Amino acid sequence: xxxxxxxxxxxxxxxxxxxxxxxxxxxxxxxxxxxxxxxxxxxxxxxxxxxxxxxxxxxxxxxxxxxxxxxxxxxxxxxxxxxxxxxxxxxxxxxxxxxxxxxxxxxxxxxxxxxxxxxxxxxxxxxxxxxxxxxxxxxxxxxxxxxxxxxxxxxxxxxxxxxxxxxxxxxxxxxxxxxxxxxxxxxxxxxxxxxxxxxxxxxxxxxxxxxxxxxxxxxxxxxxxxxxxxxxxxxxxxxxxxxxxxxxxxxxxxxxxxxxxxxxxxxxxxxxxxxxxxxxxxxxxxxxxxxxxxxxxxxxxxxxxxxxxxxxxxxxxxxxxxxxxxxxxxxxxxxxxxxxxxxxxxxxxxxxxxxxxxxxxxxxxxxxxxxxxxxxxxxxxxxxxxxxxxxx
Amino acid sequence: xxxxxxxxxxxxxxxxxxxxxxxxxxxxxxxxxxxxxxxxxxxxxxxxxxxxxxxxxxxxxxxxxxxxxxxxxxxxxxxxxxxxxxxxxxxxxxxxxxxxxxxxxxxxxxxxxxxxxxxxxxxxxxxxxxxxxxxxxxxxxxxxxxxxxxxxxxxxxxxxxxxxxxxxxxxxxxxxxxxxxxx
Numbered sequence: 001x002x003x004x005x006x007x008x009x010x011x012x013x014x015x016x017x018x019x020x021x022x023x024x025x026x027x028x029x030x031x032x033x034x035x036x037x038x039x040x041x042x043x044x045x046x047x048x049x050x051x052x053x054x055x056x057x058x059x060x061x062x063x064x065x066x067x068x069x070x071x072x073x074x075x076x077x078x079x080x081x082x083x084x085x086x087x088x089x090x091x092x093x094x095x096x097x098x099x100x101x102x103x104x105x106x107x108x109x110x111x112x113x114x115x116x117x118x119x120x121x122x123x124x125x126x127x128x129x130x131x132x133x134x135x136x137x138x139x140x141x142x143x144x145x146x147x148x149x150x151x152x153x154x155x156x157x158x159x160x161x162x163x164x165x166x167x168x169x170x171x172x173x174x175x176x177x178x179x180x181x182x183x184x185x186x187x188x189x190x191x192x193x194x195x196x197x198x199x200x201x202x203x204x205x206x207x208x209x210x211x212x213x214x215x216x217x218x219x220x221x222x223x224x225x226x227x228x229x230x231x232x233x234x235x236x237x238x239x240x241x242x243x244x245x246x247x248x249x250x251x252x253x254x255x256x257x258x259x260x261x262x263x264x265x266x267x268x269x270x271x272x273x274x275x276x277x278x279x280x281x282x283x284x285x286x287x288x289x290x291x292x293x294x295x296x297x298x299x300x301x302x303x304x305x306x307x308x309x310x311x312x313x314x315x316x317x318x319x320x321x322x323x324x325x326x327x328x329x330x331x332x333x334x335x336x337x338x339x340x341x342x343x344x345x346x347x348x349x350x351x352x353x354x355x356x357x358x359x360x361x362x363x364x365x366x367x368x369x370x371x372x373x374x375x376x377x378x379x380x381x382x383x384x385x386x387x388x389x390x391x392x
Numbered sequence: 393x394x395x396x397x398x399x400x401x402x403x404x405x406x407x408x409x410x411x412x413x414x415x416x417x418x419x420x421x422x423x424x425x426x427x428x429x430x431x432x433x434x435x436x437x438x439x440x441x442x443x444x445x446x447x448x449x450x451x452x453x454x455x456x457x458x459x460x461x462x463x464x465x466x467x468x469x470x471x472x473x474x475x476x477x478x479x480x481x482x483x484x485x486x487x488x489x490x491x492x493x494x495x496x497x498x499x500x501x502x503x504x505x506x507x508x509x510x511x512x513x514x515x516x517x518x519x520x521x522x523x524x525x526x527x528x529x530x531x532x533x534x535x536x537x538x539x540x541x542x543x544x545x546x547x548x549x550x551x552x553x554x555x556x557x558x559x560x561x562x563x564x565x566x567x568x569x570x571x572x573x574x575x
Contacts, residue, residue, distance in 0.1 A: 005418070006415075006418065006419075007414055007416075007417075007418030007419065007424065007426075007547075009411075118431075118432065119430060119431075120430075139453075171427075171430035172430075172453050175428060175430060176425055176426075176427045177410075177411050177414050177415065177424075177425065177426040177427065178414070178418075178423075178424065178425050178426075178450075179418045179423055179424070272453060274451040274452065274453050275451065275452055275454055277451050278451045278452055358430060360454050360455050362454040362457060363452065363454065364457075365454075
């Protein structure tokens with residue numbers, strides 16, 4: 001494929017990116033709203049346009065099991081799921097990270113049952129927050145396309161060797177037709193050369209993976225895992241910087257919009273960052289000193305970059321898209337409060353949970369969240385969270 | 393930015409209308425979005441699709457609430473919903489109906505413009521069935537000037553192949569010429 005700009009459904013662009021990344025194995029089970037991604041990939045493989053094994057598994061549990069097997073032999077491996085699919089997959093999902101198996105997942109974020117809902121929020125990815133996967137969030141089709149390649153590059157870096165989940169908002173992005181600039185195959189091959197895995201499973205070089213761990217070794221194994229995720233950080237940044245040099249499209253673990261002289265900021269993760277920017281532009285025109293802080297890298301959490309972005313601001317209005325039931329707020333706000341605890345110049349945090357299971361959050365809603373949130377912050381009303389738009 | 397809403401019934405191709413307009417606009421170098429009102433597909437039930445077109449990158453990730461243009465594929469829908477809901481002043485309602493634009497009454501009165509075309513008849517004559525999603529794009533192009541017939545040709549042929557694509561194009565061109573506008 002040559003460099004081309006086209007109007008395309010984001011799910012199709014993901015499948016095309018996976019094909020351009022020249023993956024070896026795809027194992028996935030279709031689930032709304034991820035379906036178009038794997039449907040299109042199965043077509044690409046069936047049409048002979050991609051020399052890969054497409055394994056039509058019987059469930060997501062099997063999908064992730066196949067992915068672990070193929071990653072263990074050093075095959076470039078891709079899967080995709082959503083919601084209940086991720087829940088069914090979760091047993092093996094944790095194992096993939098623990099065994100340091102490189103692979104990429106497009107996670108089309110969707111709510112968890114019940115009530116049964118097919119629409120978007122972040123409750124699925126938050127369920128596996130602590131698995132040890134690298135978790136990236138994207139905001140539009142171009143970012144999704146780009147980050148498929150970046151994710152493989154990060155995942156397969158010998159200094160990283162971890163699975164990577166590219167989180168995109170289900171429906172809001174998966175079912176959106178918009179312009180995406182495809183890169184030339186040669187550029188992709190330069191950025192993402194053939195994967196050669198050290199210590200891959202091979203009959204001539206036997207290794208053991210996923211062994212039994214007695215109490216004498218489990219703690220050390222977990223520390224190894226923690227160090228693996230923590231130490232991946234500079235390599236993640238490097239993978240994005242290299243992509244930026246090649247394409248001119250730059251990504252950072254924390255990204256900011258009009259924050260330099262901002263007194264307060266709205267904090268988002270995922271596609272809402274774009275609507276937030278639009279509303280911030282409108283509020284700026286009215287004289288409000290407000291900016292947007294966007295969490296692109298969720299795990300490993302970019303502590304230093306986040307602090308650098310917000311210390312000295314008066315308030316943060318954090319918009320979560322999941323609830324931690326019985327906890328102190330949404331998962332993002334809880335993380336950020338912890339990151340800023342007792343720091344000099346730490347802003348106060350007001351937390352909203354919005355857009356659960358696809359409830360639309362319009363520009364008007366963002367304006368309400370920002371103006372109400374500011375009032376709450378100024379009044380010191382910063383405990384817990386507010387479920388935005390709750391009726392009754 | 394121009395915001396568009398397409399009303400149809402599940403199976404009538406409302407989403408395809410929005411997609412084809414968006415892709416045609418993107419191919420001219422502009423920015424566009426097309427997306428369905430997300431949900432389980434229900435054949436025959438009222439559905440909505442949205443489209444935005446702008447010269448700059450579009451940063452809105454929400455439904456269209458205040459459309460500049462509304463396309464109604466199925467005239468029977470007006471008994472179930474108000475297709476003009478939220479329309480901006482000076483916006484244009486484009487309906488598939490045998491009525492003249494003067495005979496169409498809306499809750500917006502004279503604050504919006506109205507265009508009508510008998511797309512059912514055109515589609516039956518040109519395509520053999522009353523699937524009007526592509527036909528109505530012809531009326532849309534005429535009254536908005538957002539894209540040209542030449543711009544839509546490529547996306548249409550890509551979607552339907554050359555044989556069926558050309559027939560759809562003919563239906564679209566007829567609607568372009570036959571649409572009547574008031575206001």
